[in-house]
Amino acid sequence: MSTATIARRTEGEPHAPQRRRKLTPLRLLLHGFLIVVSLAWLFPIAWAVLTSLRSYDYTAANGYVSFGGWTLDNYVTAWRTAEFGQHFLNSVYITVPAVLLTLFLASCVAFVIARFSWKLNIVLLGVFTAANLLPQQALLIPLFRLFTEVPLPEFMSDSELLYDSYWGLILVNVAFQCGFCVFVLSNYMKALPRDLYEAAMVDGASIWRQYWQVTMPLCRPALAALATLEVTWIYNEFFWATVLMRTGDKFPVTSSLNNLRGEFFTDNNLVSAGSVLVAIPTLVIFFILQRHFVRGLTLGASKG
Amino acid sequence: MSDLPLIQADRAVPPPAATTSTGGRRRRLRLLSRTDRVVITLMVLVPLLLVTGFVWLPAVATVLLSGTNWDGIGPLNEIEFVGARNYSDVVNIYPPFVPAIQHNLLWLAALFVVATPFGMFLAVLLDKEIRGSRFYQTALYLPVVLSLALIGFVWQLLYSRDQGLINAVFGSNIDWYGDSNVNIWAVMVASGWRHVGYIMLLYLAGLKGVDPSLREAAAVDGASESRAFFRVVFPVLRPINIIVLVVTVIESLRAFDLVWVVNKGRNGLELISALVTQNVVGEASRIGFGSALATIMLVVSLVFITIYLATVMRENRE
Numbered sequence: 001m002s003t004a005t006i007a008r009r010t011e012g013e014p015h016a017p018q019r020r021r022k023l024t025p026l027r028l029l030l031h032g033f034l035i036v037v038s039l040a041w042l043f044p045i046a047w048a049v050l051t052s053l054r055s056y057d058y059t060a061a062n063g064y065v066s067f068g069g070w071t072l073d074n075y076v077t078a079w080r081t082a083e084f085g086q087h088f089l090n091s092v093y094i095t096v097p098a099v100l101l102t103l104f105l106a107s108c109v110a111f112v113i114a115r116f117s118w119k120l121n122i123v124l125l126g127v128f129t130a131a132n133l134l135p136q137q138a139l140l141i142p143l144f145r146l147f148t149e150v151p152l153p154e155f156m157s158d159s160e161l162l163y164d165s166y167w168g169l170i171l172v173n174v175a176f177q178c179g180f181c182v183f184v185l186s187n188y189m190k191a192l193p194r195d196l197y198e199a200a201m202v203d204g205a206s207i208w209r210q211y212w213q214v215t216m217p218l219c220r221p222a223l224a225a226l227a228t229l230e231v232t233w234i235y236n237e238f239f240w241a242t243v244l245m246r247t248g249d250k251f252p253v254t255s256s257l258n259n260l261r262g263e264f265f266t267d268n269n270l271v272s273a274g275s276v277l278v279a280i281p282t283l284v285i286f287f288i289l290q291r292h293f294v295r296g297l298t299l300g301a302s303k304g
Numbered sequence: 305m306s307d308l309p310l311i312q313a314d315r316a317v318p319p320p321a322a323t324t325s326t327g328g329r330r331r332r333l334r335l336l337s338r339t340d341r342v343v344i345t346l347m348v349l350v351p352l353l354l355v356t357g358f359v360w361l362p363a364v365a366t367v368l369l370s371g372t373n374w375d376g377i378g379p380l381n382e383i384e385f386v387g388a389r390n391y392s393d394v395v396n397i398y399p400p401f402v403p404a405i406q407h408n409l410l411w412l413a414a415l416f417v418v419a420t421p422f423g424m425f426l427a428v429l430l431d432k433e434i435r436g437s438r439f440y441q442t443a444l445y446l447p448v449v450l451s452l453a454l455i456g457f458v459w460q461l462l463y464s465r466d467q468g469l470i471n472a473v474f475g476s477n478i479d480w481y482g483d484s485n486v487n488i489w490a491v492m493v494a495s496g497w498r499h500v501g502y503i504m505l506l507y508l509a510g511l512k513g514v515d516p517s518l519r520e521a522a523a524v525d526g527a528s529e530s531r532a533f534f535r536v537v538f539p540v541l542r543p544i545n546i547i548v549l550v551v552t553v554i555e556s557l558r559a560f561d562l563v564w565v566v567n568k569g570r571n572g573l574e575l576i577s578a579l580v581t582q583n584v585v586g587e588a589s590r591i592g593f594g595s596a597l598a599t600i601m602l603v604v605s606l607v608f609i610t611i612y613l614a615t616v617m618r619e620n621r622e
Contacts, residue, residue: 031435044497128355138599144585178354298509
């Protein structure tokens with residue numbers, strides 16, 4: 001009970017809770033529990049940020065459970081030795097085309113599924129949706145062989161193969177992510193009013209115009225949510241880049257982490273600075289577009 | 305082109321009340337010009353070819369290769385079919401196989417018995433529209449935006465033997481990532497950390513869709529809160545439950561990034577996904593053998609994918 005009284009004084013009163021329900025001991029317990037869990041959940045990330053801001057010499061001498069040694073040097077060192085600039089660029093080369101292509105191709109399929117009743121619609125939807133759920137490793141063997149067989153002209157890939165090229169990674173990411181977007185977008189498009197197409201047909205609009213000028217603008221909220229989600233997913237993609245890339249300089253930033261591990265091995269302060277650098281783009285997207293991100297994740301799960 | 309007659313302009317042009325016969329449909333089909341039909345075909349065909357070529361054909365090829373002794377180097381016409389030999393080799397003479405199966409099941413159990421119910425519990429608490437709910441939610445699903453590979457690195461700061469926080473605080477001397485007796489538990493904690501937020505989010509979305517009058521009725525009938533949840537709300541959440549079940553199974557089957565960044569899935573961290581990868585990109589490229597492992601993954605996941613599809617398709621039709 002005494003802890004509850006303290007919690008009431010520190011947490012309950014400053015917020016003037018007139019409009020809200022009264023703070024019963026049960027509600028205090030609830031808040032106490034949620035605060036503890038939330039802080040525990042934030043802790044690993046906070047600890048990484050904290051560690052990244054301290055000098056290795058200081059923490060080596062005083063241990064990590066100490067205070068002081070604040071510095072930004074880890075970031076400078078990590079950025080320089082790990083060539084983060086190049087790896088971030090690689091991520092951009094892969095993520096941006098992959099997301100745009102995924103949304104474009106998926107919206108085409110979704111449009112046809114939603115606009116026409118086609119006997120094979122349900123099969124089509126299943127083919128795309130299930131593809132997104134297959135374990136990637138189960139397809140690795142044939143894909144790996146395929147990638148090492150398909151030649152590309154030298155101006156597209158200096159390996160002259162689909163293997164170890166940005167093109168290969170873009171294609172494999174698009175093929176995998178299409179399913180989720182087809183599923184979400186077709187549900188979304190089915191909810192659009194039918195009269196729109198009726199009016200468009202009367203005006204003599206072609207199918208392409210019905211897709212591009214009628215449907216797509218109306219799907220903007222879903223497209224925004226999906227784009228946010230897909231950017232983080234493709235940026236975070238680790239497996240394909242690890243197995244279908246060979247040249248260290250061409251790795252996107254998420255999978256380059258593993259190569260960098262060796263260089264940072266003995267210096268956790270550098271590891272944490274590197275981790276924070278890699279996390280920053282997704283964290284920025286998350287905090288700016290939080291609404292879209294969350295909506296995207298739940299779009300697939302519920303119809304609302 | 306041959307499947308085009310199956311396409312018909314649906315409800316866009318409402319049929320005259322009496323003509324729902326095929327004759328009426330034919331007429332509507334003719335409303336589509338030749339270009340329109342070409343456009344529709346392309347809109348479906350291009351993505352379909354991509355998904356077939358990069359996902360479905362490889363999946364079929366994996367199953368076929370699992371019956372061969374191909375080493376991955378020789379020409380395709382030298383392939384010999386060896387029946388189920390790869391499978392019996394996997395089970396009988398491949399030491400990492402049994403631990404990998406155990407670890408995959410352990411992973412599934414941990415996510416299913418601990419992380420998933422905890423995520424659901426948090427969703428139920430946060431659904432009460434309490435003050436500060438936004439902060440709690442943000443804190444809990446923040447790990448979801450991080451990649452699993454990155455999570456492996458972040459947790460290394462807690463787990464490392466010499467520089468990790470856990471050993472520093474408790475004065476222990478355990479190499480959490482390196483010791484093959486404990487590392488599977490260590491990575492599962494990190495994986496559960498992320499999973500809880502994701503599950504919480506899915507349930508929060510589901511709970512928002514539950515008809516409030518259901519709960520009011522339960523309250524009027526004098527049902528306690530937990531009773532009302534398990535007897536009234538939980539059954540209504542059936543579609544979400546199935547999605548969560550499938551997500552959990554597939555996540556634990558696909559688990560890869562974390563163990564790969566820790567030690568490439570060796571020394572206590574064997575998982576089927578890591579074994580497949582080792583057999584292909586590792587020193588020894590044993591294609592037939594790796595394919596047998598991959599086929600096992602494929603079959604298990606297809607069972608759950610089918611359950612998932614049946615559920616969501618039924619939902620959509622309603």
